[in-house]
Amino acid sequence: MLSIAMSTLRERWVAFVVSLVALALGVGIIATIALVMNSALTGFPGQRAALTGTVVLLSVSAGVTGFATVFIVASTFALTVIQRTRELALFRLIGATPQQVRRMIVIEALLLAAIGCVAGVVISLVGAPVLASVLASSGLAPSWFEVSISPVPLVLVCLGGMGLTALSVSVASRRAATIRPTQSLRESAGDPPGARPGRSARTGWGVALLLISLMGMGVVAAVLPELATVPVVYLWVLLTLVAAVALLAPALVLPVLRLLTLPWARGGSAIGTLVRENTLTMARRTAATTLPILITAGMSISLLGALETIGHAQSVEAGERLRADYVLVPEGGPAISAEALDRARKIPGVRIAPLAPTTVQVTGEAGLADGFWGYATDAQRFAAMTSLPLIDGTLEDFGPGGIVVSDIWELGAGQRVTVTPDGGKPVQLTVAAVVGDSAGGGDFYLDVSDTGPRPAEAAYVQAGGEAAAALRERSGELGASLLTKAEWAATVGNSDQGTGVIGMLVTLGIAIVYSCIAIVNTMVMAATARRRDLTLLRLLGATSRQAVAALLAESVVIAAAAMVLATAASAINFAGLLAALTQVVPGATLAVPWAPVLAFAATSALLAILATTLTATAAVRTPAPLSE
Incomplete structure (x- = not known):
């Protein structure tokens, strides 16, 4: 079967070019993503937190591209089999069994996959630096991010490409095995x-x-x-x-x-x-x-x-x-510094509740630590400036030493929980309220006094007309922009x-x-x-x-x-x-x-x-x- 398959590829190479191109491009794109993701996972051990979003994005990209590749490669092989109906019927007429026909189709596909994987690796060596540059320039990865070439992801992608090809061609080979010898006598190319x-x-x-x-x-x-x-x-x-x-x-x-x-x-x-x-x-x-x-x-x-x-x-x-009048958002950077927030608080009539992203670790009864993502804020002002979908407790009890959690914590108001903020020491907090499903926000909110000053991705602001005007005038030196409630919601x-x-x-x-x-x-x-x-x-x-x-x-x-x-x-x-x-x-x-x-x-x-x-x-x- 191997010699027949190789002979078929040599004689009918034009008919297999489309399948080869589809395979090479699919493997090349996935290998490109794999090289960049491997660099994000192993190349910067001290900066993994900054690359978390990049890794998730690349994982999804690889999955979606793989999804498209499976169906496109399968369709090209199916079309190839359909166009070779008379040839395969003649093969059956001279004594080939259905199993032999199916085996020949699979071997042809795997030979093409081997060539496609080699071409895909070459494509990835060129494409990986380009993709890393695009991610860095568009803000989807840190500006210092660079790709490094490693053989491990390339080998894994090639093995995956061979397996993907075998999966894609399985239906086409099964259909090829059902072709009857008498179909070699038909002149029509239509379905039998x-x-x-x-x-x-x-x-x-x-x-x-x-x-x-x-x-x-x-x-x-x-x-x-x-x-x-x-x-x-x-x-x-x-x-x-x-x-x-x-x-x-x-x-x-x-x-x-x-x-x-x-x-x-x-x-x-x-x-x-x-x-x-x-x-x-x-x-x-x-x-x-x-x-x-x-x-x-x-x-x-x-x-x-x-x-x-x-x-x-x-x-x-x-x-x-949101109940606040305005929202302060970063301009020209990913966050508003803690120092800039302190200067904004000193403007008369301005009250601020920052939203500083943070993570905490919570150790469960079995000794396993769960990680949650949320915000550190000014608890009392945050409670006055927002309305959350409460299912237990009240925001009036939210202050230093308290925490508002989502229902995924499986806690009730009044319960005590020990959390370890990222880069901080363990602290015991009281659950002030439990919130339900939300299209935005985090898994928890706690007072900034329990985590220490942190840069904020935004800050809710209550201010009168004169105070808001003063804050807007100074927003440039704070590295931020002041948006109205409607403007912020639209973003x-x-x-x-x-x-x-x-x-x-x-x-x-x-x-x-x-x-x-x-x-x-x-x-x-x-x-x-x-x-x-x-x-x-x-x-x-x-x-x-x-x-x-x-x-x-x-x-x-x-x-x-x-x-x-x-x-x-x-x-x-x-x-x-x-x-x-x-x-x-x-x-x-x-x-x-x-x-x-x-x-x-x-x-x-x-x-x-x-x-x-x-x-x-x-x-x-x-x-x-x-x-x-």
Whole structure:
């Protein structure tokens, strides 16, 4: 089988280029991320806290890119098998068993994966320094961050790439093993008579994943609605549904295609009829071609819409929670220094409650330490300037020696707890109040006297007109800006905390760039294989322009079908997200950033159309033989 597989790769290398490019790019991107993440984890042992957000962001980026890679590589291998139906049928005709056919497909894929991994490593050696520079310049990593090359992540990524390839090709190889010897006698490239594209193990996995995603949405909405406020966590719920729709594409694409091509069926157009029959009779090929566009559009619509909706919910909650007149925010730096806050307090009529990020360690009954993230503040002024969703206790009891905790601490008001602030000594505090689900804020609030002075990421301010004017005049020397309540609330949903909106856009951007390249590869692969169809059209009297127009119309229909499925998946995702968010923020509403969403969708469709048009135009100039 190895010699046959190698011979096939040599003789039909053009047919495997698309799969090789998809593999090399996928491995290259993931290896690039792995090198940068390894540098963040091991290269700066004294600065790990400053790189926590960067590591989380890179982990999510690798996961999302891996998600896209699995489906795109699987679709390219599926398309390759479909285009080789007669060749594989001839192989069966001369005595090959289904197991031998399947083994040959897997060996071919693994050989390609080995070449792709080598190319991916080369790409990562160039891409890792570039990615580190982008992260540092955009504020997603410290300015001093640099990447170092290590063989360990490269070896792990290559092993993962081989495993990913074996997983991706498993369905295609199983389908190849079902090809019958008699199919070598068929001239038609369509699905064989009696074929049921919607009935396969892939469909079963798709249904199972759909049920899991719907159950996950229900559990989050009913039990853990606060998870919907964390994009890096909830995005996996969104991607699970997109994956389910992608797996169900062969079953779902046929009714969508019938609906989209219905006007052509009734209009009597020759090109329209040809497009309708081609897409419907070659459902498996159509589904494989649709998949990269579906993945790209599904990810972009779902994730961008979710980010905007979560950000809007955070803004609504922040406005409802804040009683202060103004908020002091850092300008030109990540935080407001403790010295600057002291100078601001000395302005007559100005009262300040800082929000200084800090972490604490709490040792449980079993001796295990749990870490929590929250804020140190001026307890009494904070209580007067904010309104938290209390479920036990009252903020009137919050002062030095007290702590306000979220319900995840599993404590009640009045209980005593010993905490160890980051860089401080253990201190015993009394729980003044317990707060419930929140789209913003931390796991706790304690008085700054229990932690010592710390830089603040913001500070609530109460001040009259003259005092506010004086503070605004001096805000420049404090390294801060004074915002009104409305202005600050509008910025909350767009704040970047390493894994916030900007970080998620970087994550999505990496995966979408890869997916867009995969769209071009797949459409070129599909159009190149249609040279024989174009030649037949020319022999039947069609002009070169009409032949290209037929293939172009087919790509438009395929892109439209992918957009319909992606929109349907996103609509379900948004319904589940809103069901959870409204439990936390009753005023939460759907907010979709239509400009970037439409831009991503239009780019995907345009790339598919351009790739098909250019490839078909080139193919029609070099007619293919009518017999193979």
